[in-house]
Amino acid sequence: MAVFEASGLSVRYGAVAANKNIDIALVQGCVHGVIGPNGAGKSTFIDALSGRRRPSSGRVLLDGEDITRRSVRWRRAHGISRSFQRTSVFASMTVGAQLSMVARRNAEPDLAGIIDTLGLGEVVDRVCGEIAYGTQRAVDLAIALIGRPRVVLLDEPCAGLVADEAGRMLRHVRDLCRERDVAALLVEHDVEGVFRTCDTITVLDLGEVLSSGPPEEVRADPRVIRAYLGSAA
Numbered sequence: 001m002a003v004f005e006a007s008g009l010s011v012r013y014g015a016v017a018a019n020k021n022i023d024i025a026l027v028q029g030c031v032h033g034v035i036g037p038n039g040a041g042k043s044t045f046i047d048a049l050s051g052r053r054r055p056s057s058g059r060v061l062l063d064g065e066d067i068t069r070r071s072v073r074w075r076r077a078h079g080i081s082r083s084f085q086r087t088s089v090f091a092s093m094t095v096g097a098q099l100s101m102v103a104r105r106n107a108e109p110d111l112a113g114i115i116d117t118l119g120l121g122e123v124v125d126r127v128c129g130e131i132a133y134g135t136q137r138a139v140d141l142a143i144a145l146i147g148r149p150r151v152v153l154l155d156e157p158c159a160g161l162v163a164d165e166a167g168r169m170l171r172h173v174r175d176l177c178r179e180r181d182v183a184a185l186l187v188e189h190d191v192e193g194v195f196r197t198c199d200t201i202t203v204l205d206l207g208e209v210l211s212s213g214p215p216e217e218v219r220a221d222p223r224v225i226r227a228y229l230g231s232a233a
């Protein structure tokens with residue numbers, strides 16, 4: 001049963017239709033990947049789901065309740081969390097202090113478990129600005145998952161990471177979402193990583209859903225191969 005849904009979601013920037021009639025359904029414990037070429041409408045979609053941008057039509061539903069007009073703050077308070085393309089860690093705080101602050105604010109019962117799964121134990125006493133970029137992104141993921149959100153919207157968590165780090169990050173996303181029963185939407189440019197990690201995938205092209213379903217079906221979809229994957233499929 002879907003916990004979080006978009007139904008017929010459209011977003012316009014003046015004359016530009018950035019999202020056109022998009023349907024998506026997120027299930028707890030599962031990662032749903034959203035891929036598509038530059039300008040396909042991925043960031044716009046995640047902004048609309050998180051409440052940063054008002055859709056021109058369509059609905060966003062949490063447990064079947066229409067939350068389309070709810071604020072970012074309301075959504076965060078009701079278990080919808082998001083991460084951003086750029087790291088949002090406070091450079092001058094230690095990793096431990098930053099995570100503890102977010103954990104206190106969000107009544108997280110098992111911060112130690114998150115730190116452990118993400119392998120952050122070794123850096124808790126280090127200042128965020130001085131740790132490797134890949135580790136900063138892991139801190140971002142920890143922040144998004146603190147407080148037992150029901151839904152996480154992850155905007156390119158692998159941006160700027162080298163291949164090994166990206167692979168590890170995506171495994172962490174999948175493991176933590178399964179362990180914690182979180183429904184995740186993952187916007188990511190690392191297409192192979194998305195195919196390896198996600199339970200379901202939606203491909204956007206020019207603001208529209210080109211294909212959606214389990215990875216093997218999407219990869220074999222002639223429309224996706226033609227428009228996007230090409231010979232890489």
Ligand SMILES: Nc1ncnc2c1ncn2[C@@H]1O[C@H](COP(=O)(O)OP(=O)(O)OP(=O)(O)O)[C@@H](O)[C@H]1O
Nearest residue numbers: 013016017018036037038039040041042043044045
């Ligand atoms: N603030 C804005 N004003 C006008 N047009 C915009 C704005 N933001 C995005 N667009 C347009 O909307 C469309 C979708 O952009 P969006 O950034 O959502 O795509 P994307 O798939 O996230 O791209 P990328 O992979 O490059 O991040 C593009 O045509 C883009 O030029």
